[in-house]
Amino acid sequence: MRLNNKNIVVTAAAQGIGRATAIAYSKEGANVIATDINEEKLNELKAENSNIKTEVLDSTNKEAVENFSQSIKDVDVLFHAVGFVHHGTIMECSSDEFYNSININVYSAYLMSSFLLPKMIQKNKGNIIIVSSAASNVKGAPNRFIYGTTKAALNGFVKAMAADYVKKGIRCNAILPGTVETPSWEGRVNMADDPKQARKDFINRQLMGRLAKPEEIASLAVYLASDESDFVTGTLNLIDGGWTL
Ligand code: NAD
Numbered sequence: 751m752r753l754n755n756k757n758i759v760v761t762a763a764a765q766g767i768g769r770a771t772a773i774a775y776s777k778e779g780a781n782v783i784a785t786d787i788n789e790e791k792l793n794e795l796k797a798e799n800s801n802i803k804t805e806v807l808d809s810t811n812k813e814a815v816e817n818f819s820q821s822i823k824d825v826d827v828l829f830h831a832v833g834f835v836h837h838g839t840i841m842e843c844s845s846d847e848f849y850n851s852i853n854i855n856v857y858s859a860y861l862m863s864s865f866l867l868p869k870m871i872q873k874n875k876g877n878i879i880i881v882s883s884a885a886s887n888v889k890g891a892p893n894r895f896i897y898g899t900t901k902a903a904l905n906g907f908v909k910a911m912a913a914d915y916v917k918k919g920i921r922c923n924a925i926l927p928g929t930v931e932t933p934s935w936e937g938r939v940n941m942a943d944d945p946k947q948a949r950k951d952f953i954n955r956q957l958m959g960r961l962a963k964p965e966e967i968a969s970l971a972v973y974l975a976s977d978e979s980d981f982v983t984g985t986l987n988l989i990d991g992g993w994t995l
Pocket of ligand 1: 761762763764765766767768785786787788807808809810831832833834835854858881882883884926927928929930931932933934935964
């Protein structure tokens with residue numbers, strides 16, 4: 751019960767890292783509101799985990815995020831996992847694709863944080879955890895031009911937020927995974943010209959020779975959400991099986 755009675759909002763909770771984290775938080779005693787745009791998968795999550803509340807929320811929709819923030823009484827932790835992987839170099843990234851990735855990966859973090867922060871400031875305690883990526887300012891990955899750019903922006907976002915609110919009892923940290931076995935990752939593998947080779951390449955880039963399970967990312971997320979990490983802020987937590995060694 752490392753998160754007993756903490757009120758936690760999780761975004762992108764319908765699948766992958768967000769889903770595993772919502773379940774881990776609930777198992778540790780937190781009151782979890784799991785949000786996503788995928789209602790069907792949220793319902794599946796709810797059916798299997800009756801303690802978790804679910805709510806359809808598009809984290810890029812200002813009005814929806816504002817209404818959501820007004821509808822909840824209290825929040826101790828925001829775990830923000832919304833993200834989209836665009837495949838390609840700068841030459842394969844149109845203006846629309848550029849802004850779409852900024853919108854989903856960066857603007858969503860801005861909206862969720864800025865609307866939930868006042869509730870944290872009010873009580874001089876709060877905790878924001880952003881899912882970034884090792885593919886960012888830490889590691890250049892081929893065909894991840896706008897993805898790496900947005901994740902590098904999120905690393906700056908976390909540092910700036912941590913600096914601005916450290917005196918107000920609010921912490922802000924990032925999680926930077928390597929390759930994680932999630933539905934969207936499976937989709938990216940299957941879209942490759944040679945899916946078998948793509949799978950091998952993704953696995954081999956981690957020197958540990960395997961992918962992460964979403965539950966392994968959730969373990970780090972539990973630590974960062976708990977009071978065990980109360981002295982930790984502004985950190986970029988790599989969890990990448992040795993990819994960036
Ligand atoms: P995923 O891509 O499989 O699922 C993402 C979820 O986000 C989906 O349920 C989707 O419905 C939801 N979503 C998309 N747009 C949304 C929006 N506007 N509002 C609310 N929900 C929205 O999940 P994943 O692979 O676990 O990725 C989660 C996060 O982890 C992302 O930020 C991703 O960039 C990051 N990450 C993933 C990996 C990986 O290998 N899977 C590696 C590093 C970082």
